[in-house]
Amino acid sequence: MRVVALHEGLEGSILALPVHGDGGRLMLGAGTRLTKRLIAALLSRGYTRVAIEDALAPDIEPEDAIGEETRLLAERALEESAKKLIARKSPDIGAISLAVETIIADLRKNSKMCSGVYTLRSYDQSTYTHSVNVCVIALAIADSLGWSLGSLKKLGIGALLHDIGKILIPISILNKPGQLTDDEYALMKTHSEKGWELLSGCFEVGPVAAHSALEHHERLDGSGYPRHLKGDEISDIGKITAVADVYEAMTSDRPHRKAIFPEAVYAFMVQKKGILFDGTLVDTLFKRIALYPTGTIVSLWGGYVALVTKQDPRSNFRPYVRIVGGPGITKPVDISLYERPDIKINLLLDDYPPDTKRLIAEALHGTCEE
Ligand SMILES: [Fe+2]
Structure with missing residues (x-):
């Protein structure tokens, strides 16, 4: 695939x-x-x-950090909780807790590296993919740092519900394809306080987890919102959710832009260590996350096109790839990018370029596809 x-x-x-x-x-x-x-x-x-x-990649299996059933369990729990909160009832915290516990169990079963998250859908109010991904990334960071199971559960509940305030923001603003006006942006920014108001009143969620909603847009230098907190005024849960949220949002397609190249996101977040983001959390994130999920198409320096075939436990920046197009390539070549540090990943591609598709069609059927 x-x-x-x-x-x-x-x-x-x-x-x-x-x-x-x-x-x-x-x-x-x-x-x-x-x-x-x-x-x-x-x-x-x-x-x-x-x-x-993909006839060139029948052997490629998705490598998700959590099982598909776990992902569905979490999305369902989130949707049910959102419905209850809209009706001014308490969220189904039993279902949310079960989802968080299952995510933690899946992460611990997996290899040490978080092997990529699949975001096949752009972000909007009615989908919860982003929130589940943020929860998985936040838990992976905290688990690496040795947090206790009890603390992980509170973090997981908070991270899963961190954007719940968006149920009170008009969908026309959430899904607007262009730049938001100043007024629209001001309204959008109220989602963190709205989330806090929805959650802090729920006894079962508790104030610790509710801080995830309130503080995930705060930044170490005080440039965030809503309270412009600085440094350790921000809770640990707020800091971790922020790092997970920024990485997930930047590397996903959004209504107004395509996903940003993962190494550019890495460069940005590393540059902002100690300024916007906690340095230890950024370092831990980039030890745990696979930058190029399996199945992704990349271009390599020199004009080569390749498919990510497998993650390499030795480096989350350098997966195994199958070169399928480029100068002198007449049949697919599997290589380890870890063992070939001279070959750099250049870009993420939406699909094979037409030239590559033509070569593949010729190789497979002896005919031109296009
Ligand atoms: Fe948010």
Whole structure:
């Protein structure tokens, strides 16, 4: 399989991974052939990427930090809690706790490295993919730092619910494709206080976890919001959620922009250590996260196109790749980027470029695809 940007040209491609809708409900199963109508339906629902079958990569399996069932459990718990909060009832904290405990168990079962998170859908109010990813990343950081199980659970509950205040922000603002006006941005920024108000009143959530909602946009130098807290005025839960939220948001497609190149996000966050973000947390994040999820298409220096085939426990920046196109490439070549430090990753690609597709079609069928 390979992960590609969703567009009309994918008509006829076969889904390699299922597509889930709100609350984790199955929308399209693996094996579904994409039609123009299905592609249009997915695009209109905010999906930006899909995993499709690839004759050059039948052996590539997704490597998620948590199991698919766990992800669905967490999304469902979040959706149910959001519905209850909208109705001014207490969230289903039992379901949220169970989801957090399952995420912690999955992370501990996995290898030490968090092997990539799949964000196939752009962020909006009705989906919870971003919140689940933030929760997974925050827990991976805290677990690496030796937090107790009790503290991890509080962090996980807070991180899962950190953006819950957005249920009170108009969806037209959340999904606006362009730049927000000053007034719209001011309204958007109220989601952290709204989240705090929704959560701090719930006895079962407790004030510690509710700080995740209130403080995830605070920054060490006081430039964040809503209270412009500085340094240790920000709780540990607030600091960890901030680091996880920024990494996840920057490396995901958003309504107004594409995902940012992971090494550019790394450079930005490292540069802002001690200024915006806690340095230890940034360092721990980049020890735990796989920058290039398996199935991603990258371009390499020298004009080569490659697929990420497997994560390498030796380096989360240098996965195994399969070179499928570029100068002198007539058949796929598998290499370890860790063992080839001279080969740099240049960009993330939405799909194979047309030249590569043509070469592949010729190699596979002896004919031109395009
Ligand atoms: Fe937020």
